[in-house]
Amino acid sequence: MHAPRPLTSRKAGALSGTIRVPGDKSISHRALMFGGLALGETRITGLLEGEDVLATAAAMRAMGATVTRDGDGQWRVTGVGVGGLSEPDAPLDLGNAGTATRLLMGLIAAHPFTAFMTGDASLRSRPMARVTVPLEQMGARFVTRSKGRLPLAVIGTATPTPISYTLPVASAQVKSAVLLAGLNTPGETSVIEPEPTRDHTENMLRHFGATVRVDETPEGRKATLVGQPVLKAADVVVPGDPSSAAFPVVAGCIVPGSDIIVAGVGLNPLRAGVFASLRDMGASIDEVNPRVEGGEPVADLRVRYAPLHGAEIPAHRAPSMIDEYLVLAMAAACASGRTILRGLSELRVKESDRLAAIAEGLTACGAIVTVAGDDCIIDGTGTPPKGGVTIGAKLDHRIAMSYLILGAVTEQPIRIDDAAPVDTSFPGFADLMNSLGLKIAAEA
Known part of the structure; x- marks a missing residue:
């Protein structure tokens, strides 16, 4: 067992700067x-x-x-x-x-x-x-x-x-x-x-x-x-993790006035569904300096704030973004109109029941969320939900990071009861996000 590490995220101004997320x-x-x-x-x-x-x-x-x-x-x-x-x-x-x-x-x-x-x-x-x-x-x-x-x-x-x-x-x-x-x-x-x-x-x-x-x-x-090949040593350059990149990318999409670059992100087409989904919602995400590293497509992502609108995200896209639905839901809660995330059954058996984490957490923040079978429906008003809640991370790093991103635009802060699990996938998350202008801090 570890001692809980609460973090609080407060409303931020326009984000700027260039960062590199941890390896895939x-x-x-x-x-x-x-x-x-x-x-x-x-x-x-x-x-x-x-x-x-x-x-x-x-x-x-x-x-x-x-x-x-x-x-x-x-x-x-x-x-x-x-x-x-x-x-x-x-x-x-x-x-x-x-x-x-x-x-x-x-x-x-x-x-x-x-x-x-x-x-x-x-x-x-x-x-x-x-x-x-x-x-x-x-x-x-x-x-x-x-x-x-x-x-x-x-x-x-x-x-x-x-x-x-x-x-x-x-x-x-x-x-x-x-x-x-x-x-x-x-x-x-x-x-x-x-x-x-x-x-x-x-x-x-x-x-x-x-x-x-x-x-x-x-x-x-x-x-x-x-079977039974002779594998031979081969050097590997690990690209930036698209699942980790999704957090600063969503932050850049929803915080007004933002203009950021996330460098060296892996863009394997079977992993990049979250970026396609954000673009479906009107996001401004440009691929700069595309290249191949270690057999994987890589580019720098320039993200500029643009008002988001609702979209229907098809079930067939789920395998390419299964870990990113949580943070995509944060964007949907800030968009205008209805977003439907289809085919989310797999979210029920991740580190936690992430479908429940979307519905319960966003509802507590003041958003309008409905779960219908394996679909999640988020009715956005064009303005962020109010926030002002404590979210239970449930030992799930992506719950913690997603709601810390949402806290950058809610009128009232969002507190995470324990951000320690973030270190499993994104060590240094709070410091890196704060370097762009977010306001994530431990409690005094």
């Missing part, structure tokens, strides 16, 4: 894992040094990889080869890292040893059955709490079997877990997804030398990995 969390996790499986030394620049990613680094060390940080912030990983991980001496504590947990379950499943995994209260409440089901088809076994929850034991198999698995729900984490189990599995392992999800795993596997095919089929997008 999804890519950071994968860089450490694939570097830990590759032969030779992988150098990683721009790694997100949040608690979630550091948990992955610790887990890879515990299973035999060498992971070190240089004084200049560059990370070095010396791998053990595909199939070379060793049984950890102690349980792997993943903290709040859901991505790390699910991907590591896949890695471990195809190794002939047993590993125990646990995490914080939030992670221990999250369902893991969607991962265990396909991995059990490949030969692994799991012992879990009820509903597939942590703590759990992964009992890996010495004779993994390749499968072709169709995702029942779009999930990059489940897809990646199956493909990672396929690394140490003979033959070809395939995952079919009805809705395309982020493809960092496929991109980075190729970067390290694996053969991955992607085909469009009548059932959906099919990713196929040729």
